[in-house]
Amino acid sequence: MTSPPLILITNDDGYEANGIWALVEAAQPHGEVVIISPDGPRSAMGHAITMNVPLRIRKFENPDGIQYYRTNGTPADCVKLGQRVILRDRKIDLVVSGINHGSNSSASLLYSGTMAAAIEASFEDIPAIGFSLLDYSEKADFTAAKTIAGEIIAKVLSHPFPEQVCLNVNIPKGNIEDFKGIKITKQAHGYWHEDFEERKDAFGRPYYWLTGHLVNKDCDDDACQCALDLNYVSVQPVQFDMTAYKHINDFKFLEK
Amino acid sequence: MTSPPLILITNDDGYEANGIWALVEAAQPHGEVVIISPDGPRSAMGHAITMNVPLRIRKFENPDGIQYYRTNGTPADCVKLGQRVILRDRKIDLVVSGINHGSNSSASLLYSGTMAAAIEASFEDIPAIGFSLLDYSEKADFTAAKTIAGEIIAKVLSHPFPEQVCLNVNIPKGNIEDFKGIKITKQAHGYWHEDFEERKDAFGRPYYWLTGHLVNKDCDDDACQCALDLNYVSVQPVQFDMTAYKHINDFKFLEK
Numbered sequence: 001m002t003s004p005p006l007i008l009i010t011n012d013d014g015y016e017a018n019g020i021w022a023l024v025e026a027a028q029p030h031g032e033v034v035i036i037s038p039d040g041p042r043s044a045m046g047h048a049i050t051m052n053v054p055l056r057i058r059k060f061e062n063p064d065g066i067q068y069y070r071t072n073g074t075p076a077d078c079v080k081l082g083q084r085v086i087l088r089d090r091k092i093d094l095v096v097s098g099i100n101h102g103s104n105s106s107a108s109l110l111y112s113g114t115m116a117a118a119i120e121a122s123f124e125d126i127p128a129i130g131f132s133l134l135d136y137s138e139k140a141d142f143t144a145a146k147t148i149a150g151e152i153i154a155k156v157l158s159h160p161f162p163e164q165v166c167l168n169v170n171i172p173k174g175n176i177e178d179f180k181g182i183k184i185t186k187q188a189h190g191y192w193h194e195d196f197e198e199r200k201d202a203f204g205r206p207y208y209w210l211t212g213h214l215v216n217k218d219c220d221d222d223a224c225q226c227a228l229d230l231n232y233v234s235v236q237p238v239q240f241d242m243t244a245y246k247h248i249n250d251f252k253f254l255e256k
Numbered sequence: 257m258t259s260p261p262l263i264l265i266t267n268d269d270g271y272e273a274n275g276i277w278a279l280v281e282a283a284q285p286h287g288e289v290v291i292i293s294p295d296g297p298r299s300a301m302g303h304a305i306t307m308n309v310p311l312r313i314r315k316f317e318n319p320d321g322i323q324y325y326r327t328n329g330t331p332a333d334c335v336k337l338g339q340r341v342i343l344r345d346r347k348i349d350l351v352v353s354g355i356n357h358g359s360n361s362s363a364s365l366l367y368s369g370t371m372a373a374a375i376e377a378s379f380e381d382i383p384a385i386g387f388s389l390l391d392y393s394e395k396a397d398f399t400a401a402k403t404i405a406g407e408i409i410a411k412v413l414s415h416p417f418p419e420q421v422c423l424n425v426n427i428p429k430g431n432i433e434d435f436k437g438i439k440i441t442k443q444a445h446g447y448w449h450e451d452f453e454e455r456k457d458a459f460g461r462p463y464y465w466l467t468g469h470l471v472n473k474d475c476d477d478d479a480c481q482c483a484l485d486l487n488y489v490s491v492q493p494v495q496f497d498m499t500a501y502k503h504i505n506d507f508k509f510l511e512k
Binding site for chain 1 (some may be wrong): 283290297299300301302303304305306307308310311312326330332333337338339340341363365366367372375379380404408411412415418420421423437438439440442443445447450452454455461462463464465466492493494495496497498499500501503504506507508509510512
């Protein structure tokens with residue numbers, strides 16, 4: 001008898017976020033689930049890792065008997081700790097991260113702790129998927145996202161997964177009946193245009209809150225942002241070679 | 257009379273690191289320099305940004321009359337604050353980040369705060385370069401790196417710079433006379449293999465220090481790691497579209 005696939009679940013919103021428990025429900029029918037999550041919110045951490053403070057791991061059990069681990073690390077740290085410490089004697093079949101409260105389409109991918117966890121897994125050829133729901137609310141409704149995540153997990157586990165790749169899955173807000181379908185997409189060419197809100201503290205000193213909005217410069221049908229605008233689930237294959245190949249020759253003047 | 261180029265300097269090692277002052281010396285002959293750096297070390301921050309605490313900016317002047325700003329943010333935040341707050345009425349001609357104490361070749365690019373600052377600038381088409389010296393020591397000798405950085409800054413300022421690209425420059429340790437030259441490279445296919453050192457605290461509880469080494473799987477002559485091994489300066493053009501285009505078809509089975 002073959003053992004069920006070992007699925008490592010993490011996120012960047014911490015163990016208290018509804019999104020991670022929605023993902024546990026989505027993944028549980030498809031394998032043995034181990035949760036290793038940050039002990040608090042780590043949104044917008046990008047691919048940060050922890051080098052200057054020691055990492056701690058605490059083991060818990062929830063009322064349903066699911067064992068989970070909380071660490072003081074980042075999402076990328078959680079995957080490293082999973083591979084090298086907590087599950088070091090076992091083969092991880094799939095890493096799933098999320099379900100993130102908020103979109104990770106377009107340039108948000110680069111800021112995302114959710115996706116850093118998936119990319120971290122892809123460095124060592126572990127199949128990995130980051131899931132995000134287009135709803136930043138703490139009380140977001142994960143019903144549709146949970147169904148989609150379960151479907152994608154099941155399909156991915158029964159297909160070969162290429163090396164050094166992971167998936168960035170973004171799911172629209174709303175009812176699943178209203179979704180147009182699931183589309184394989186490319187990263188939309190967009191960026192966050194920031195505005196800093198300047199305020200004064202109680203002593204009259206200025207401080208700044210980062211605010212901003214995504215500017216999408218990409219109208220191609222196959223761009224993630226456009227698929228989402230049309231109410232498709234966007235599935236973007238992600239790799240980590242950031243070389244600008246088409247500009248190699250533009251910089252030959254620097255060679256000597 | 258045209259005004260000299262406006263050069264924003266930042267880093268991820270903080271304002272006290274020798275590397276940033278080496279970069280100031282390298283850049284000063286080529287333009288007007290403004291320093292906006294983190295108020296302490298922010299290594300391995302990846303593309304983290306600060307959303308949950310307010311950002312503060314403090315202005316200082318060093319004994320040579322150079323004005324510089326320190327923020328409690330990440331390297332990416334420093335660039336955003338430069339664009340939107342500190343230099344909001346001016347056109348930034350070049351962002352330079354570093355000189356980092358330690359290599360940012362291969363997969364290290366994704367963990368690097370130094371490079372996140374450069375990538376952040378490239379989101380909005382500001383030419384940007386991250387510089388790193390292959391020496392992690394706080395007391396590293398920046399003599400050769402300073403010369404190389406000055407040369408590259410001068411050349412970049414007098415050439416057209418493509419949009420949505422930045423440069424990842426890694427400089428070998430040692431004397432400039434021993435360098436083989438400067439090579440345009442691609443990101444070597446490698447990853448960090450982590451080992452966690454388990455220790456016990458004063459109460460007998462375990463904690464973990466992240467350690468590891470870079471595993472290079474790429475022997476191509478034009479890979480950054482190989483150029484560095486041969487004692488070349490590596491200049492990698494970097495872009496931020498992480499779509500795995502060659503695997504788009506591999507995931508069509510998920511469409512519906």
